[in-house]
Amino acid sequence: MTTNIRFQGGTAVITGAAGGVGGGLARQAAALGMNLVLADLDVDRLAAIAGTLETEVITVPTDVADPAALEHLADQAWRRFGRVDLLFNNAGVLRAGLSWEISPEHFQRCFSVNVMGVHHGLRAFVPRLLKDGTPAHIVNTASLGGFLSSPMLAPYNASKAAVVSLSESLYGELKMLGAPIGVSVLDPGPVRSGIFDAPFGDGGGNPAVRSFVDFIQGHVNGAGGITPDQSAAHLFAGIQAGLFWILPFPENLDHAFRQRVEGILARRPPDVYVPEP
Ligand SMILES: NC(=O)c1ccc[n+]([C@@H]2O[C@H](COP(=O)([O-])OP(=O)(O)OC[C@H]3O[C@@H](n4cnc5c(N)ncnc54)[C@H](O)[C@@H]3O)[C@@H](O)[C@H]2O)c1
Numbered sequence: 513m514t515t516n517i518r519f520q521g522g523t524a525v526i527t528g529a530a531g532g533v534g535g536g537l538a539r540q541a542a543a544l545g546m547n548l549v550l551a552d553l554d555v556d557r558l559a560a561i562a563g564t565l566e567t568e569v570i571t572v573p574t575d576v577a578d579p580a581a582l583e584h585l586a587d588q589a590w591r592r593f594g595r596v597d598l599l600f601n602n603a604g605v606l607r608a609g610l611s612w613e614i615s616p617e618h619f620q621r622c623f624s625v626n627v628m629g630v631h632h633g634l635r636a637f638v639p640r641l642l643k644d645g646t647p648a649h650i651v652n653t654a655s656l657g658g659f660l661s662s663p664m665l666a667p668y669n670a671s672k673a674a675v676v677s678l679s680e681s682l683y684g685e686l687k688m689l690g691a692p693i694g695v696s697v698l699d700p701g702p703v704r705s706g707i708f709d710a711p712f713g714d715g716g717g718n719p720a721v722r723s724f725v726d727f728i729q730g731h732v733n734g735a736g737g738i739t740p741d742q743s744a745a746h747l748f749a750g751i752q753a754g755l756f757w758i759l760p761f762p763e764n765l766d767h768a769f770r771q772r773v774e775g776i777l778a779r780r781p782p783d784v785y786v787p788e789p
Contacts, residue, residue: 515694515754517647520545523593525585527576527633528603530557532705533653536740537600540748542567549589549596551576552603568593576603576629577621582636595644598751599637601630602653608711608725610718611666618713619667626671630678638686641693649694649751651758652679656699659769660785664724683756696751698758699765700743702732724786 524541528534529550538548542565551574552558558571572588574581589596605625607618630652641648657665658672679697686693708729711717717725731737743760750758759765768785775782 515647515649515751516692517597517649517694517751519597521547522597523547523549523589523595524598524600525549525551525589525596525637526600526602527551527574527585527629528600528653529571530554530561531603532707532740533700533703533743534600534602534740535561536703536742536744537602537747538562538565538569539741540744541598542569544748546598547593549585549592551585576601576632577624579628579632579635582629582632586636586640590640595646596637596641597646597648599633599641599648599650600653601633601650603629604653604655604707606665606668606707606711607713608664608668608717608721609666610664610721613718614667615713621713622667622671623674626668627674627678630675634682638693642689642691645692647692647694649696650682651696651698651747651751652682653698653700654679656765658697658699659765660772661782662785664721679756694751694754694756696756696758698747698750699761700747701761702737702764703740703743704733704737705740708732727786 524546526534526537529538530552538550538561541548548567548569550558550562550569551572553575555573562569562571570592572585574585603625605621607622652675654675655672657669658676661669676697679695683695708725711725746760747758771783
């Protein structure tokens, strides 16, 4: 299967575009000749990335936790470019902690951004895409955490599992309607980015949690990590191939996920999964 969406001259909308993964997506989309609508909370870094791209680009300060902000983003995209071909619901935050110590505010923030941010994106964009009736594609950024539940990252894992589930529902709904809108769910891989920069919010973090986070961060920022541009190349190859599951690092997922599913079917308690994301 391949996709029939328009890359050259098409329009890509990217949330979290000022971050590592989002910046890679923006560069790859620009290299394919796409016009860009870049959205993020971080207006300065958004402008800096936009300034490096040789394509038509607008930046829209956006908090994806706010449904009105996504409506505004869609308004801006259609007003400037008249169509949208690719929507990346990519903005995300990570909070770490022991499940019973993490604050309700931090747990809530993971869901407000990672889950409701995707939902607000769907509510703002899908009706307009259906009305246009042109081929389009929606990519929701999940994570290994959406498939494998490590300790110390409960709100992040739970939110990403929700993104996986929501994406499967969305895929089924669009199929049932016969809409020309594809869906993918993405694990970008172990990408060197800012995602671990403030995992404890304002707090210092429990020492056990801190060493767990240090381990993952060291792995991603060291030899185990890839660049945002490498990640984006995998992603666009997946979209072009018409994949729903864009999970380009089977060595990080498949064995542990199979063990998890087999464990559930055998009614075994979970293995304690420590990611090398
Ligand atoms: N880096 C990895 O290894 C990795 C692995 C799996 C999944 N992911 C996912 O990839 C996505 C991008 O993360 P990243 O690694 O580039 O991290 P990042 O921190 O570099 O980028 C995330 C971007 O999202 C923006 N953002 C945060 N909250 C927002 C909000 N409410 N509204 C709009 N923008 C907001 C941030 O300002 C930042 O620019 C996330 O969904 C993350 O969970 C990353």
